Amino acid sequence: MSPHSTRRLVRQYVATKQGGPFQIIQVEYPTPGPDEICIRNRAVALNPLDIKSLDHGMMVRKWPEVFGIDAAGVVEAVGDRVTDFKAGDAVMSLAGFGGQSGAFQDVTVVPAHFAAKKPSAWTFEEAASVPLIYLTASAAILKGLSVRLPFIQDPPKDLLGGPDGISHIDQPAAQLPKSVLVLGGSSGIGSSTLQLLRVALGPGVTLLSTNSPANNAHCLKLGANTCIDRSYEMDKLIAAIKDASPGKQGVDAIIDAVGALSPNPAGPPVDANNNNKDGFKIFETLNKDGPKLFSQVMTSPHSASLANQIPAEMGIKVAQPVFGRMTFEVVPGGMRAMSRLAELVDGGGGKFKLPLNVEVVGKGLESIGAGLEKLRGGVSATKLVVSL
Ligand SMILES: NC(=O)c1ccc[n+]([C@@H]2O[C@H](COP(=O)([O-])OP(=O)(O)OC[C@H]3O[C@@H](n4cnc5c(N)ncnc54)[C@H](OP(=O)(O)O)[C@@H]3O)[C@@H](O)[C@H]2O)c1
CATH class of the missing domain: 3.90.180.10 (Medium-chain alcohol dehydrogenases, catalytic domain)
Incomplete structure (x- = not known):
């Protein structure tokens, strides 16, 4: 110049x-x-x-x-x-x-x-x-679980939900998960997901988180009911999750916020024999009489193949992996997801804290x-x- x-x-x-x-x-x-x-x-x-x-x-x-x-x-x-x-x-x-x-x-x-x-x-x-983790957590709930986020989708007067703190204009309560396991509750996406699930599903939903014990207080503050040590070997992890679920029957839904199911989060979610038996054992924590929902965040180009690897006989409703920008497109009102977040933080009585x-x-x-x-x-x- x-x-x-x-x-x-x-x-x-x-x-x-x-x-x-x-x-x-x-x-x-x-x-x-x-x-x-x-x-x-x-x-x-x-x-x-x-x-x-x-x-x-x-x-x-x-x-x-x-x-x-x-x-x-x-x-x-x-x-x-x-x-x-x-x-x-x-x-x-x-x-x-x-x-x-x-x-x-x-x-x-x-x-x-x-x-x-x-x-x-x-x-x-x-x-x-905040923006990316909030938008990705929103997508994991809206798209991955087909659960409404009232502060995005409902008219402004319902910003904070109905009298019980929940507002679901066209979603029958019977279809909503009553318990959700968040794999990686202390991650950015997990810390946002816990809070948004609480806003979406109200005080009655049971939220479980896998994380390191040092982050238990963090996850409990953001809405988890129980935290489970993510370093447990798989059988102990499954037993602890079931133990903390309603009636010890297992959870209705799982959100994998961190690529926890993959042996290598940056690599293929399957082993040399094209399966992921260890990772898929986590589905034993789903209530066999529940809706069996599974939502996962896209963590690598291989995330999509995970959905296809889950054996059909497990009967799990597997959503395609989600990414943050989906929130803008996935539901009517999605384009105002960011502006509604700002309102929720400033006027929401602490319903969305810094994750x-x-x-x-x-x-x-x-x-x-x-x-x-x-x-x-x-x-x-x-x-x-x-x-x-
Ligand atoms: N598709 C998208 O739009 C999108 C958007 C954002 C991020 N991502 C991807 O999503 C993943 C998470 O992103 P982030 O920003 O939320 O991550 P992050 O906060 O940087 O992740 C660190 C956290 O992950 C937890 N963690 C790691 N492995 C875990 C496991 N196996 N089980 C349970 N918790 C585990 C750790 O928990 P402890 O310390 O408690 O052990 C730690 O708090 C990354 O792979 C990222 O690239 C995708």
């Missing part, structure tokens, strides 16, 4: 190729499309997908690429048709897949429905930790690479975030 140029530039933190390294480059300030907004990022969250993209090119269409799926910041520009936001609004947002829509850059462009006003009680760092502990691992785009290496080492009930 010439020193006299008036071009407005922004910085992007790009992975130059699969495996890295990262590099900071400058590009033209983006122009939002008619339904888009430009956000000046103040904080970005680090997600397992960022590592999978770097290591395996997952969801990457071209190199170099901008990663990052969660951001919080201040709106700087809006498209012609955008009415919900104006310059200066503090927001949190799902980011897109790469390019100008990735989060790891100064300014991110997203469709307006990806964003919501930042809840007043949350910092930018806290707000950045994870937030750890700020650095300041500035250049801190992201080291933050991702820290994430690779593993996290527990924690979201790593970089301040910008």
Whole structure:
């Protein structure tokens, strides 16, 4: 750029190729499309997908690429048709897949429905930790279990449900699961799922979580009735889950929030003989007289094949693996999922708490690479975030 140029530039933190390294480059300030907004990022969250993209090119269409799926910041520009936001609004947002829509850059462009006003009680760092895990948890419930989320789907007056805290306009109570096992209740998706199940199904539903004992208090605070040590060997795990289920009969539904059924969450969910006998034993925890629902989050390109591997004679209603963006499309009202979350947090009487502990691992785009290496080492009930 010439020193006299008036071009407005922004910085992007790009992975130059699969495996890295990262590099900071400058590009033209983006122009939002008619339904888009430009956000000046103040904080970005680090997600397992960022590592999978770097290591395996997952969801990457071209190199170099901008990663990052969660951001919080201040709106700087809006498209012609955008009415919900104006310059200066503090927001949190799902980011897109790469390019100008990735989060790891100064300014991110997203469709307006990806964003919501930042809840007043949350910092930018806290707000950045939520969109992806909240949307994915919503999809696991809406699509994976076919259970309504009243604060998204019902008219605004029903934001918090009916007199009993539940609102199901067209879903007979008899069809709703009365007990749900969340595999990975302390993960980001699990911590969101527990809370949303409580909102959707009310105080009477029994929620069980598998997690490390150190996170029991965390999961109980977010709505679990009982936590089971995820390190138990399978037979002990099954016995403990059944023991904690209503009447010790087993649960109505399982949500796998972390790819727990797969021997290797990043690899095929089956062994060399094309089966996953060990993983599938978890289905013994389903009540044989119940609806036998199974919902799983997509954790790898192999997740979809798991659904096909579950033997039909088990009689399990297996949903296709879910991903966060599904929430926008899967039900009428899905496009307002983000704005309704902001209302639920600010006006919802604590019905949706910050799902994870937030750890700020650095300041500035250049801190992201080291933050991702820290994430690779593993996290527990924690979201790593970089301040910008
Ligand atoms: N498809 C999508 O749209 C989408 C969106 C977001 C994430 N994902 C994927 O979903 C998975 C979870 O993402 P996340 O961000 O929620 O993860 P995360 O919070 O980073 O996961 C860490 C947590 O997982 C728990 N965990 C790990 N293995 C477990 C197991 N076998 N059983 C029970 N708990 C286990 C750990 O529990 P303890 O510390 O208590 O032991 C830890 O708290 C990742 O594979 C991610 O790539 C998919």
